[in-house]
Amino acid sequence: MNRRHFLKNTTPVLLLLTNGNMLYRSVSELASPRNKVKCRFAVASDGHFGEPKTTWESNYNSIISHINLQHKQSKLQACIINGDIIHNDPAMMPLAKQQLDQLKMPYYVTQGNHDRVNEEAWRKTWNMPFNHSFEIGKQVFLLATTSNEKGDFLCPDLDWMRAQLEKYKKAPNVFIAIHITPVKWTEYGADCPEFISLLKDYKNVRAVFNGHDHDQDDMKEREGIPFLFDSHIGGSWGTAYKGFRMVEVMDDNTVATYILNPAEKMNEHMLQDRQAAVRAIGNGK
Template sequence: MFFDRRSFLRFIPALSLLGFRSPGPPALISRFAVASDGHYGQPDTDYLAFHNDLIRWLNQEKLQKGLEFAIFNGDLIHDEPTLLYDLKTTLKRLTVPFFVTRGNHDRVGRDVWEGTWGYPTNHSFARGEYAFILGDTSNEKGEYLCPDAAWLRQELAKYSAKKGIFVFLHITPATWTAHGIDCPEVRELLEKTPNVLATFHGHDHDQDGQKLSGGKPYFFDGHFGGSWGTAYKGYRIVEIYDDATWTTYQYNPTAAPVLNLYRGKGE
């Protein structure tokens, strides 16, 4: 039987259902960004320019390479609760959906947080075969806290059938860095859950690489605001492929853009 090009293209979905894959590299099925520590409103910083830059960079990512969503991993504002509304208004200029976690400088109560963002400080969501868990690591006082282990255990169980889980916690649950805290129960949960692929952190502005514990990677994304940290301001990109592999790298938009590339595999 002879297929012309149009007929062959119609035949491809049937081949996929039978388990056949077309030759060539794996296809990209999701691409998202992780950024943290914008510190909107911090005195003596050019926080408006920092946010304008990041919004422009992420909108360019969407236009040029595709971007499904962004996650802002804590320290959205700098201490003053009334800044939260102005920040939300600023971030509406993004052309992609975004999700947020609470950091130690996001000193607002849970009711204000949920009223602003539409979900609690501990929340999760799924996209296709992957799940995303965003945990709270602080409170209205700005204390450094371990994530709620009981809640985390529940969420990990809820997504046990997913191909992969990505976890986002502003503060690192280990003392690998100057500003991390020791949370052995949380690390054990993450490291013993087979389909947890990676955990992402902000908070330590001077960290843009990775740590390994229990065979699981923990990633940092430097900062895009604030008054200290890496010499550049940037963000992290994560790409997921249809063969269950994934990659992540830190991105410096101003020079030598791709840093600390990591290639991961599914469960």
Template sequence: MNRKEFLKQISFASILLADGSVIPAFASDFSNKKTTLRFVVASDGHFGQPKTEYKDFFNTFTHNVNSQHRQHKFDFCVINGDIIHDDVNFLATAKSHFDDLEMPYFVTQGNHDHATPEQWERVWGVPLNYDYVLGNNAFLFGTTSNLEGKYLSPDVEWFSQKLEQYKKKKNIFIFVHITPVKWTDNGVDAKEFQALLSKYKNVKAVFNGHDHDQEGIKTHEGIPYLFDSHFGGNWGTSYRGFRIVELQKDNSILTYLMNPTTKINEATL
């Protein structure tokens, strides 16, 4: 069995624990000896949005991510919300495109992903809030919306439990679709969530989608918040791309955007 066939047989359900935690199915191999962890983050595919070439956007995204993966392996990919555009009937079809990715992937719910918790878990095999552990790193994936598409703060109670659970991990990475700091017109001023994160010095970074025109990094109370532009939809940056994140041996982060085949906006955190 080749690597691609093996990955296709790994479902979220097969590695999801009873408490909502996810454990790694296998160890990664790294082509860059200075890099201990490598993943890609993208958001805002908006599958099904009228008057857009959404199928082409998804095909281009999976092709380009797989091309990068073949050069230097990713541990996983995160699609950070607004996978579909309002119609839950598109959810399974969107998933079929992501199943072409040659690495494990994770998803979060955005404000255009109008699905009930039951519908979401039926398609993806994970609840709306869940976590994943790889080595000394914990990854927390949280919803910031609901069936109606309301802009919400992340679930402070759930995140509080998980941050406490993983307080001895070296790094915690957080993925939420809607920006939880009011930097942009579409962000949410989630002050309770902000205060919670400030208590845990091992929160390494927060990743946001939602704001298609944002491609940079902002900092709040010493925590970097990283945007990834968009890979679909009908507005935003002039390119449709994704962000690559590389954790180095010294625990610094090298990150940059692909737009979608050229590296831009490289930064070290």
């Protein structure tokens, strides 16, 4: 389905403005071609590989096929698997990796509360630490654990996050992926006010991606920062479909994001540049 056909056959698109307000625009107003995409990536979470009484093998096969199809149609620079890759049993971790290795683009992982291994085992499997960063061109990605070997719900490591945000404070965009929701919006969220307070000081933080809450597939907002959910790719509960999130950064630094469920688009957002709002205020606009 091309973008123009999609826009003509869906409900109005929600825009997040630089001043933090939200409004709707009709599909006809957004039907003109957008700027060229300079970075495109997928975010998926909660595969729960090995969970009893679920179709975990076919779930993985289906989502991997759909993400690879997206890559074939329009190249993806990366895929982020945002936690709960397995369901408690550490023996499943290398088997899940064998499945994810079928992805045709570079992929990166975060630890969820059901990924109950220590950091040594995590590094051995994924060749990356619990907390790590990477860059795609000028786009910066910070991926952090929000759990441990016991499966506790934790806030991100503030010292590590602060050091990374300071290191990349001149980057045009910083995207953060953490598994546990850091605001008590949901039954299974955590309360992380210090983390939220830290993020609001860095206007280049464009979005935080959350997994964990299988029944959430849209956007919430705190301190002008979008927190984006992506449904689930496995597990025994959640939305009626299993899907993942697509993110596109345009040449003008607008960010468009939507859910694939997994073949049709849903909940499309356009995220304007928070730094642009600051610049506009400084120029007296």
